[in-house]
Amino acid sequence: MVFPGMGPTGFADIERFATEVPLAWRLFAEADEALGYPVLDRFRRADGDYSEYAQVAFLVTCLALAEWAEHEALPARPGLCTGPSFGGKVAAAYVGSLGFADAVWMTARLARCVADYFSREHRSLVTHSFVRVDPGVAEEMLGELTARGRVADVACRVDRDFFMVTLSADDLPGLEKGIRAAGGLSLYTMRPPMHSPSFARLRERAEKEVLDELEFAEPRLPVISDHDGSLLTTGEQVRNLLLDGFVQRMHWPGTVEALHARGVRTVCVAGPDALFGRVPATTRHFKVVPVGPKRPLLAAAARDAEPRSSRVGESSAERGSAAG
Known part of the structure; x- marks a missing residue:
């Protein structure tokens, strides 16, 4: 079940x-x-x-x-x-x-x-979902954010190329740009965020x-x-x-x-x-x-x-x- x-x-x-x-x-x-x-x-x-x-x-x-x-x-x-x-x-x-x-x-x-x-807390954080991005590419994109001290946590791994990521709303435009460049598709953004x-x-x-x-x-x-x-x-x-x-x-x-x-x-x-x-x-x-x-x-x-x-x-x- x-x-x-x-x-x-x-x-x-x-x-x-x-x-x-x-x-x-x-x-x-x-x-x-x-x-x-x-x-x-x-x-x-x-x-x-x-x-x-x-x-x-x-x-x-x-x-x-x-x-x-x-x-x-x-x-x-x-x-x-x-x-x-x-x-x-x-x-x-x-x-x-x-x-x-x-x-x-x-x-x-x-x-x-x-x-x-x-x-009261983490008011800038959201959880964004996207598909059709190779796991290695997704890891690189998130690694670039964490290297700069930014929150970029995989909240959900739904399938091989289907992710939900918790990050700052300020960093979302850059992530979406990377998703498009990788041939992926952004789906939706959740507030409040989850799983981090x-x-x-x-x-x-x-x-x-x-x-x-x-x-x-x-x-x-x-x-x-x-x-x-x-x-x-x-x-x-x-x-x-x-x-x-x-x-x-x-x-x-x-x-x-x-x-x-x-x-x-x-x-x-x-x-x-x-x-x-x-x-x-x-x-x-x-x-x-x-x-x-x-x-x-x-x-x-x-x-x-x-x-x-x-x-x-x-x-x-x-x-x-x-x-x-």
Whole structure:
């Protein structure tokens, strides 16, 4: 089971799933209770792609889709789990290291902590993504910046030639020029930035203000680290994975290699995703089962369109499963 990193997610991307699929209703109602406010209503009115409410809604949507997939789309329950970047929060809940309410609370509190931190610290830093640049060339470009004492940290390695780099906005025009000269393509720039050794104080704040309030249980199935591909089997390891995400890069090709080495040949990507289930690093190694917010709606529509006679032979258990 793979939970994707969070990209720009608007309310319209999940509205129908969250309001028309019973499983999603239930989880959003539980999230409302955990936080004391209506998540979807606040998400609808929020500004920005990564608001507290967007992050909670993304978490809940991913978990609801994973549960739906286990009943409707997968031949067996997954034996391993991973979650690049933001997906690590979802993975912690899916494997039971955190209960659902605690995972929702943690996500909201971390979002507030990060927003407050970057309103005061590292205000010039951004994270820029680009593709089609040879790794050696990318290393040279970043090396030129670090040689001048500038921040230029690989935040995410998504594929062989797909990078996200944390650097000063002042240095971004020069980097973009180098990307174009190398035949590459700049994609987007994120604020606030992420995944850099420069954010050690943010890691400390997140631990003290948020994660110290939680207890992490032993996961019911192993988690593959998106930092170094290691196998995580204790609650403490899952906790450290979330904290280390502030200061360590996400390395998706290494995560893929670790999954493949452990015999994984099929991955279910549960959540709104336009990246991790589609990049060659994933598709070259696995059969990908994408389960996004539209899939349960399409499945329900297909069932409703079936002639009644074709459903006569369904058992009550099958009908109950389909309704879930």
